[in-house]
Amino acid sequence: MQYLLLAIAAMSLIMLALKFFNVKKIYIPQAILVNYACALVIALLSGRDALAATGTADPFANGWWYLALITGLLYFGSMDIMAASTRRVGVSITTMASRTSVILPILWAALLLGEHITGWEVLGVALVLLAFVLIIYRPADRKDTKKGKRERAAAILLPVAVFLSVGFIAVCMKTSQHLIKTAGCYDTDYPVFETMLFTAAFLGAVVYYAVTEGLGAFRPRWKSILGGLCLGTFNYFVTFGLMHGLKYLSSSTFYGIYNIGVVLLTTLVGVAAFGEKLDRRKAAGILFAVAAIFVLGFLGGSL
Numbered sequence: 001m002q003y004l005l006l007a008i009a010a011m012s013l014i015m016l017a018l019k020f021f022n023v024k025k026i027y028i029p030q031a032i033l034v035n036y037a038c039a040l041v042i043a044l045l046s047g048r049d050a051l052a053a054t055g056t057a058d059p060f061a062n063g064w065w066y067l068a069l070i071t072g073l074l075y076f077g078s079m080d081i082m083a084a085s086t087r088r089v090g091v092s093i094t095t096m097a098s099r100t101s102v103i104l105p106i107l108w109a110a111l112l113l114g115e116h117i118t119g120w121e122v123l124g125v126a127l128v129l130l131a132f133v134l135i136i137y138r139p140a141d142r143k144d145t146k147k148g149k150r151e152r153a154a155a156i157l158l159p160v161a162v163f164l165s166v167g168f169i170a171v172c173m174k175t176s177q178h179l180i181k182t183a184g185c186y187d188t189d190y191p192v193f194e195t196m197l198f199t200a201a202f203l204g205a206v207v208y209y210a211v212t213e214g215l216g217a218f219r220p221r222w223k224s225i226l227g228g229l230c231l232g233t234f235n236y237f238v239t240f241g242l243m244h245g246l247k248y249l250s251s252s253t254f255y256g257i258y259n260i261g262v263v264l265l266t267t268l269v270g271v272a273a274f275g276e277k278l279d280r281r282k283a284a285g286i287l288f289a290v291a292a293i294f295v296l297g298f299l300g301g302s303l
Helices: 002-023 028-046 050-051 065-089 090-114 119-136 147-182 186-212 215-219 222-245 249-274 280-299
Strands: none
Touching: 002 028, 002 065, 002 090, 002 222, 002 249, 028 050, 028 065, 028 119, 028 186, 028 222, 050 147, 050 222, 065 186, 090 119, 090 147, 090 215, 090 249, 090 280, 119 222, 119 280, 147 186, 147 222, 186 215, 186 222, 249 280
């Protein structure tokens, strides 16, 4: 249970930190760079004994190394997208988009791995889709200028991008966790996995921002560095909590409690601390999202 609570707290802090960065005008590219450098350093320090013990082994001899690299690149990409989404559409909608992505690993397992999908899971998927439409849909306004139309498109596309990127991360994480649990050893394999993951995320961020931002991304800005250190610490503990929590709880139970906790906590803080507005349509969408996550998490395997 402590791993679950750790993951909920750390993920909520990530979402709120990204909103705080926008409010305080923190330079996001540098904060994300420092974030992954910090997470990588923590991973190296926490796993130094296991890494030293496996130092002469081939890190690519296991069956999950490519998933670690893919997950790392998706980590970076999703963080950049979430930062943009919290800036444009708010923390509550971005959080909902990221958490309802739980349907992707469910559908992936059912369609590609031949796992049985229950009636409750079908209902949960339908509720997720309904919630998603209610929250991101914005009716067209005939008076919209070109700028208004671009903003409306961004308000729809950014949550969709968050949904897809976080969903694919969940698929990769669960697959990696399963492979490590069934064909490896947590004590020796997990430190290698998280080191490869954060290395890929950091190198991906360096290359991307070097191309898109130039030298400006690497010029020290102390507020951005401090923010990145906080974000990197949260990021590390989300990964740690997820990978270890899934050892003791079923995926449906873990992700159910985890996603409901993050959605409710960040929505309440977003409204109370940042003054985000929820109209009736969006509020109904969030209620449907919570209902969907509950159905998928607690009822999904019982019908």
